[in-house]
Amino acid sequence: MLCVNVELQERRYPILIGSGLLQDERSYPIKHGDRVMIVTNPTVAQFYLDTVIYALEKRGCVVDHVLLPDGEKYKTLESLNLIFTALLQGNHGRDTTIIALGGGVIGDIAGFAAASYQRGVRLIQIPTTLLSQVDSSVGGKTAVNHELGKNMIGAFYQPSMVIIDTLTLNTLPKREVNAGLAEVIKYGAILDYEFFEWLEQHIDELVALHPEALQHCISRCCQIKADVVARDETEKGDRALLNLGHTFGHAIETHLGYGNWLHGEAVSTGMMMAAALSEELGDISIADVSRLEKLLARANLPTVSPDTMQPEDYLPHMMRDKKVLAGKLRLVLLKSLGQAYVANDTDHTLVLNAIRCCTQTD
Numbered sequence: 134m135l136c137v138n139v140e141l142q143e144r145r146y147p148i149l150i151g152s153g154l155l156q157d158e159r160s161y162p163i164k165h166g167d168r169v170m171i172v173t174n175p176t177v178a179q180f181y182l183d184t185v186i187y188a189l190e191k192r193g194c195v196v197d198h199v200l201l202p203d204g205e206k207y208k209t210l211e212s213l214n215l216i217f218t219a220l221l222q223g224n225h226g227r228d229t230t231i232i233a234l235g236g237g238v239i240g241d242i243a244g245f246a247a248a249s250y251q252r253g254v255r256l257i258q259i260p261t262t263l264l265s266q267v268d269s270s271v272g273g274k275t276a277v278n279h280e281l282g283k284n285m286i287g288a289f290y291q292p293s294m295v296i297i298d299t300l301t302l303n304t305l306p307k308r309e310v311n312a313g314l315a316e317v318i319k320y321g322a323i324l325d326y327e328f329f330e331w332l333e334q335h336i337d338e339l340v341a342l343h344p345e346a347l348q349h350c351i352s353r354c355c356q357i358k359a360d361v362v363a364r365d366e367t368e369k370g371d372r373a374l375l376n377l378g379h380t381f382g383h384a385i386e387t388h389l390g391y392g393n394w395l396h397g398e399a400v401s402t403g404m405m406m407a408a409a410l411s412e413e414l415g416d417i418s419i420a421d422v423s424r425l426e427k428l429l430a431r432a433n434l435p436t437v438s439p440d441t442m443q444p445e446d447y448l449p450h451m452m453r454d455k456k457v458l459a460g461k462l463r464l465v466l467l468k469s470l471g472q473a474y475v476a477n478d479t480d481h482t483l484v485l486n487a488i489r490c491c492t493q494t495d
């Protein structure tokens with residue numbers, strides 16, 4: 134088992150990463166008589182709910198659970214309210230603990246419930262998708278969507294512990310695993326050349342879900358994100374680097390309609406566009422662009438634009454991105470593999486050229 138500590142002043146918390154942690158009652162920071170509300174969905178519950186309940190009851194814990202409907206479209210105030218209703222009906226007080234058991238959607242809703250129920254109760258995150266293990270479980274962002282905007286209602290709220298059991302990835306659809314690998318590759322590309330090289334050597338093991346490779350990979354990603362977040366908790370500087378490929382990717386997600394390409398798939402193609410643009414600007418070498426492309430392809434990720442999207446379709450969406458400041462496009466680009474920076478007001482003609490480089494008809 135590995136442990137990464139997220140250092141946020143007085144809100145320090147550990148992330149445990151191992152294989153078989155869920156069934157081991159010693160993994161949980163819970164004592165005899167504690168009350169717990171597990172928040173999950175039917176998809177995840179069928180595999181892991183009984184295991185978690187069994188382990189917690191072995192610790193002498195009183196366990197309730199609530200099932201939310203599965204999917205991003207249920208990341209709503211209605212789902213949040215289902216949690217509050219379950220807590221109130223069960224007479225849960227200030228001293229209860231909410232356990233989020235599921236992917237990023239469950240983590241974000243249950244996290245916000247913990248931040249706001251009776252002004253805040255203890256939260257334990259058990260992320261079960263690769264994306265949630267390497268991304269949403271670090272940084273303390275919680276939220277639900279509003280019909281007028283994604284993640285518009287939420288809070289920063291840190292868990293008291295994150296428990297990552299790599300065995301949970303065995304039941305995750307392969308496409309979701311690969312989408313998570315896009316964010317993994319992103320960490321190497323923006324901040325850690327050594328990790329990028331490690332990924333080139335071990336990507337096949339990760340795709341095949343080897344526990345040791347996964348443990349190393351997840352802990353490295355959590356460490357990188359934790360360092361960035363600790364330097365920049367409120368997202369003013371460094372944290373922007375985590376958006377490599379995301380402005381292009383959001384254009385794809387919006388154009389195709391949410392859910393057609395997974396977020397990680399859109400980010401994968403978006404990273405190729407950012408790399409092509411960086412190469413055009415004279416920063417990263419062609420050889421490094423092709424190393425990134427090879428690595429993404431080995432993780433079965435797309436590296437070119439969807440065939441239903443034209444290069445001209447991107448910029449209008451990109452200019453509506455929340456990272457646009459005073460009408461100026463802000464893009465995360467690469468100086469080299471392992472070194473990203475934020476570019477302000479890049480020439481739109483160059484951006485369009487880069488998108489063309491990553492279009493299938495080329």
Ligand SMILES: NC(=O)c1ccc[n+]([C@@H]2O[C@H](COP(=O)([O-])OP(=O)(O)OC[C@H]3O[C@@H](n4cnc5c(N)ncnc54)[C@H](O)[C@@H]3O)[C@@H](O)[C@H]2O)c1
Pocket residue numbers: 174176177180203204205208235236237238239241261262263264265268269270271272273274275284301302303304305306309
């Ligand atoms: N808080 C943050 O910092 C942060 C960061 C990134 C993303 N997010 C949020 O995360 C969400 C996306 O998360 P996601 O990609 O994990 O998607 P998700 O939570 O929708 O999970 C994807 C699918 O896999 C299922 N699933 C989860 N674990 C499984 C398992 N072990 N076996 C089988 N099926 C399983 C889920 O039920 C769902 O159907 C978005 O809402 C996004 O806004 C938050």
Ligand SMILES: [Zn+2]
Pocket residue numbers: 316379396400
């Ligand atoms: Zn992302």
